[in-house]
Amino acid sequence: MADLLEFFYARTEQMVEKLGRLVLFESPSHSKEHVDKLAEYVEWVCKSLDAEIEVYPFERAGDVRLAKWNADAPGKPIMLLTHLDTVWPVGTLEQMPLREEGDLLYGPGALDMKAGVVVALEAIRGLRDRGELPHRPIWLFLSTDEEIGSPNTRDLIREKAAQAGLVLVLEPAAEGEALKVWRKGIARYVVRTVGRAAHSGNAPEAGINAVIEAAHQALVMHGLNDLRNGTSVSVTVIKGGIATNVIPPEAELEVDVRFLTAAEARRVDDAIQHLTPVLPGADVIVEGGIDRGPMEFNEQMVRATRHAQAIAATLGLELREDGSGGASDGNFTAAMGIPTLDGLGAGGVGMHAVHEQVAIRTLPRRAALVAKLLCDWDMDAV
Numbered sequence: 001m002a003d004l005l006e007f008f009y010a011r012t013e014q015m016v017e018k019l020g021r022l023v024l025f026e027s028p029s030h031s032k033e034h035v036d037k038l039a040e041y042v043e044w045v046c047k048s049l050d051a052e053i054e055v056y057p058f059e060r061a062g063d064v065r066l067a068k069w070n071a072d073a074p075g076k077p078i079m080l081l082t083h084l085d086t087v088w089p090v091g092t093l094e095q096m097p098l099r100e101e102g103d104l105l106y107g108p109g110a111l112d113m114k115a116g117v118v119v120a121l122e123a124i125r126g127l128r129d130r131g132e133l134p135h136r137p138i139w140l141f142l143s144t145d146e147e148i149g150s151p152n153t154r155d156l157i158r159e160k161a162a163q164a165g166l167v168l169v170l171e172p173a174a175e176g177e178a179l180k181v182w183r184k185g186i187a188r189y190v191v192r193t194v195g196r197a198a199h200s201g202n203a204p205e206a207g208i209n210a211v212i213e214a215a216h217q218a219l220v221m222h223g224l225n226d227l228r229n230g231t232s233v234s235v236t237v238i239k240g241g242i243a244t245n246v247i248p249p250e251a252e253l254e255v256d257v258r259f260l261t262a263a264e265a266r267r268v269d270d271a272i273q274h275l276t277p278v279l280p281g282a283d284v285i286v287e288g289g290i291d292r293g294p295m296e297f298n299e300q301m302v303r304a305t306r307h308a309q310a311i312a313a314t315l316g317l318e319l320r321e322d323g324s325g326g327a328s329d330g331n332f333t334a335a336m337g338i339p340t341l342d343g344l345g346a347g348g349v350g351m352h353a354v355h356e357q358v359a360i361r362t363l364p365r366r367a368a369l370v371a372k373l374l375c376d377w378d379m380d381a382v
Helices: 004-009 012-023 032-048 110-129 154-161 210-222 262-273 299-313 330-335 362-376
Strands: 052-056 064-069 078-083 099-101 104-106 138-143 166-169 179-183 185-194 232-240 250-259 283-292 321-324 357-359
Touching (some): 004 012, 004 110, 004 362, 012 032, 012 104, 012 110, 012 362, 032 052, 032 064, 032 110, 032 138, 078 110, 078 154, 078 362, 110 138, 110 357, 138 154, 154 330, 179 299, 185 210, 185 262, 210 232, 210 250, 210 262, 250 262, 262 283, 283 330, 299 362
Parallel strands (some): 078 138, 078 166, 179 321
Antiparallel strands (some): 052 064, 064 138, 099 104, 185 250, 185 283, 232 250
């Protein structure tokens, strides 16, 4: 397999063409119709590569496809985890047309993460065409609502990942084509404070000011920050009051929490769930909780990263380490204790921005890396 990298370099034009096709399928998360059209097309591509397809229908999201190769081979599967949905509404192509300029390909969803889907498909295609597809189970999971937090598909992701020995997440690479070896977990809360209305001029003493109670609670939560160790507790939205001359009977805080470790998630969650009123007679109601755990840079992640770096070195590639304050579906699998490598997609910049772009030169390198991981990964090494 010494010429694997050269093989994929020679397929760069075909990879760009395939990526362009995927970008032209607009697929916003909330439009089941459009995501399903793209999923049907990718299913056809997978079938042309001799995959077995399982379809999982969803009422409020696009139908998930799980493509399988060597389904009856021994050992645990390697699961390639991708998503087909984007943040961009239908019609975005009119303002952000698909275009190629030098080494860059622009278009909505090109980087996040249709390029990752292409990398996965091309890695499998290349090994198949070369007669080198390893005799081990390989799964390609095509999710459909990652950009809105995977509310519909997360349980299915966990169910399938529980059977896998390795999960390769095709989210965009970090700067310098680095792996994302850590990701922060997320918790979200709505904290409601309840007081008592009264006329602010005639009888302010008869009221209980829910806005003041909310302010106290905001300061308590702000005190939970530990930014040095990666924990942020941010009160991001505040609502309250009904009129200028009325003591506000209700207020509401929206809170975003990020953390690097499960221990920090538990610490902050316990504190927020047990908030107590400061003003006599007020009430505090907490809704929400931990949305997804962190991808921790723990001992298992260190072993997986070192093993991946050794495999990459056989291709002459240096695999750097980085992380992200945002989450991916890889958070679910890593939190389950399954070896997970994230950021294996293409390099580029502008995720969720009008200048979203893929660095074309990274496509063959990532396809070669994923192909090599599929062939050489040792389940006993991690």
